[in-house]
Amino acid sequence: MDKQGPRAAARGDFYWLRKFVAGGIAGCCAKTTIAPLDRVKILLQAHNHHYKHLGVFSTLYAVPKKEGYLGFYKGNGAMMIRIFPYGAIQFTAFDKYKKLIKEELGIFGHVHNLLAGSMAGITAVLCTYPLDMVRARLAFQIKGEHKYTGIIHEFKTIYTKEGGFLGFYRGLMPTLVGMAPYAGFSFFTFNTLMSIGLDQAPNLFGKPSLDNPDVLVLKTHVNLLCGGLAGAIAQTISYPLDVTRRRMQLGAALPDADKCLTMVQTLKYVYQRHGIQRGLYRGLSLNYIRCVPSQAVAFTTYELLKQLFYLN
Template identity: 80%
Template sequence: MTSEASVSSPPTMSSTPAKRDYYWVRSFVAGGVAGCCAKTTIAPLDRVKILLQAQNPHYKHLGVFSTLTAVPKKEGFLGLYKGNGAMMIRIFPYGAIQFMAFDKYKKLLRTKFGIAGHIHRLVAGSMAGMTAVICTYPLDMIRARLAFQVKGDQRYTGIVHAFQTIYLKEGGVLGFYRGLTPTLIGMAPYAGLSFFTFGTLRSLGLSRFPELLGQPCLDNPDVLVLKTHVNLLCGGIAGAIAQTISYPLDVIRRRMQLSTVLPDSEKCGSPIKTLKYVYKEYGIRRGLYRGLSLNYIRCVPSQAVAFTTYEFMKQMLHLN
């Protein structure tokens, strides 16, 4: 229970909005910081994933680890972080909206629709993920375009130039939402399963092994939270399960985002068309699941850091 809710005197008309805004800001910051920490941790792996998913001609003959070593040789060490500026601009609001929306949707489902238990985590997580995607998708598009570029073969000079080029040459605002449909379809199970798995593992751990896995919350000793290393483990498991199920849709999303800069762009006009083309041309392992081994390596620490940082920020900002 938050400190605002424990005030005994009735709130005045002037104080209530201020307190609500302050709580909203703290919640927004907690999610944003969690997202930034998670993505910064695995930024080089994200760059390699995009290069492999979309079959970049400079690296398509290489595997995950050989690409990790080839990029610094060809583009310098900072080449591993290409597109990360756009990612940070996107991920702060994305993480903030996703975590904050999850808490809001969870309460809404419980109070308004009577949906409780484990199922409300799954539904709330799916809704939160899709909400965050819709709000920040243009930034994800820009980040993918910049990360796909290779030194010496560049179409965009930076974030602003990429925005201007896509807007002027690819249909205005709609150009920023290319690939949105498979993204939303993939985000529903991914975000839903992530929050569902993490929340379920946390509940089971704290209810069955409270002394072994739990510790008092920093801002509210009456609340029990998972120990840091247990949080990391639960977040990693949640990310691995969610990625396995939704990964082919992530591949389709990337190819649609990059369709105008790929030589086979005419074959990636819709989600179904792209799915059929990738499957027919490259198969399951080298097409729909290309780069999955890298995704396991990146999604485990990413989700682990995201959930752990968010839980820590909630304590630091007195959200419990």
């Protein structure tokens, strides 16, 4: 048999399934890495009354004192249920959209990464949004003040008390509006940095892929750096819409829920009541701390799994 035979066969068998699994695992690894920071971000964004007087680092100190260290992982079970399909769909859809944009629209260069990333992020959100809402509300609960006893109970409560299936899509519009620039600039920045690095200094930044020595891939530490920069830039652009999304998702869990019924209404209310720094950008410093390792781990894990699963 040709020495390329096993590799070629591996590439051909269940290619899209392997790509789907690689994306899902990458997403789970990324979110587990920053789960404690994610919980604190939700508490600060929505001004939880137990922590609203605290900053990022004081909240990180207060949560284990009040709820124990497992309090950092409240809602993480729902997050894993959501993030596996989210990561899988996003990474798989990105490659599909990128190919489609090139072949059907004839758009090349780095712009197609921006468009494909935006479309992939929107696709992933539409498919997994109800799970994101459930996770957010579980993470917002404080020990001893549980409105929901678990994932199933929360699904039933939202369905029966908040308008049926439409109740699961509260806050969808700011999520989609925010996801387009976030996912778009995230994939755009990472792929642009990767292509520049491999083109300009292949020996310094690149190495042969494990599954295909003819293909150059970024070295692990360079991958981590590019992923972190991509996340930081994307978060800065889209953060106010992330705050809006969270407040709309939490809905009845907030005392001022009646003032946060639409995207525009919520943006206006948060700005007028809390301003820019302590309202629209509240918790951003934490987001920089969390998005850098999150995106770094996501892109690096995905690129590594592409090699292990013979996807290059």
